[in-house]
Amino acid sequence: MYIDSHTHLSDDLLIGDIDKIISDFSESGIEMVFEIGSDMASSRSAAKLASQYDCIYAVVGCHPIATDDVTEADMLELEQLAKGDKIVALGEIGLDYHYDIDHNRQKALFVKQIILADKLSLPIVVHLRDAYQDMEQILTENKQYINNGILFHCYSGSAEMVDRFAFLDPYYAFGGAITFKKNNRELAIKAVPQDRLLIETDCPYMTPVPFRGKVNNPNYIYLVAEKMGEGLRMSGEEVGVLTNINTKRFYRINK
Numbered sequence: 001m002y003i004d005s006h007t008h009l010s011d012d013l014l015i016g017d018i019d020k021i022i023s024d025f026s027e028s029g030i031e032m033v034f035e036i037g038s039d040m041a042s043s044r045s046a047a048k049l050a051s052q053y054d055c056i057y058a059v060v061g062c063h064p065i066a067t068d069d070v071t072e073a074d075m076l077e078l079e080q081l082a083k084g085d086k087i088v089a090l091g092e093i094g095l096d097y098h099y100d101i102d103h104n105r106q107k108a109l110f111v112k113q114i115i116l117a118d119k120l121s122l123p124i125v126v127h128l129r130d131a132y133q134d135m136e137q138i139l140t141e142n143k144q145y146i147n148n149g150i151l152f153h154c155y156s157g158s159a160e161m162v163d164r165f166a167f168l169d170p171y172y173a174f175g176g177a178i179t180f181k182k183n184n185r186e187l188a189i190k191a192v193p194q195d196r197l198l199i200e201t202d203c204p205y206m207t208p209v210p211f212r213g214k215v216n217n218p219n220y221i222y223l224v225a226e227k228m229g230e231g232l233r234m235s236g237e238e239v240g241v242l243t244n245i246n247t248k249r250f251y252r253i254n255k
């Protein structure tokens with residue numbers, strides 16, 4: 001059985017099709033998915049979806065590109081939301097220097113949410129793009145607040161960075177990008193200990209080959225598993241079993 005560790009089913013591109021998507025889960029061998037918030041609205045939606053569907057768990061938090069919109073009141077609401085049923089982590093939080101958003105403000109929001117997660121004894125799901133040095137520095141400086149697990153989602157960094165982050169014993173999720181022609185993910189995947197590997201779709205984005213260009217959804221997760229398996233000399237099903245166990249360990253699901 002597969003687990004999709006990172007979805008955005010409440011995105012406008014998918015929300016109308018959600019019942020159909022979920023009804024296909026049994027045929028696709030999908031046991032559960034983790035719906036991720038990226039701002040206050042999507043965090044509320046994630047919590048709501050988790051309350052409506054048995055197979056959905058929720059992660060709430062504010063993505064760095066939402067930085068300029070997040071208020072103190074939002075942080076208080078986020079804390080309440082994160083205490084809810086089936087809310088299993090804080091995320092996606094982190095740094096994204098691809099966009100022109102003040103780096104210091106991004107860092108401040110990220111650190112605030114790291115500390116909040118620690119207060120709530122929750123793991124964190126990290127978004128990281130074009131900001132490896134600052135990420136390493138922040139995580140080093142705030143290591144005392146990272147006690148419940150850390151996951152780099154849609155990891156696009158190098159194998160060398162995997163070594164540099166090893167002091168945190170992180171988990172790494174890989175998505176549709178590993179199926180694209182030009183990618184250097186195989187070395188990074190091999191650098192990650194096998195009990196720290198996860199798979200994700202990050203739907204509706206990052207649709208794996210051969211469906212690239214279409215709207216992504218969790219039923220395509222087997223394509224990510226098969227591709228990851230090529231480098232590890234495992235079948236897609238074996239990757240499914242491995243990442244299923246790892247995902248439940250990271251999010252602390254006792255099923």
Ligand SMILES: [Zn+2]
Binds near residue numbers: 008092202
């Ligand atoms: Zn995401």
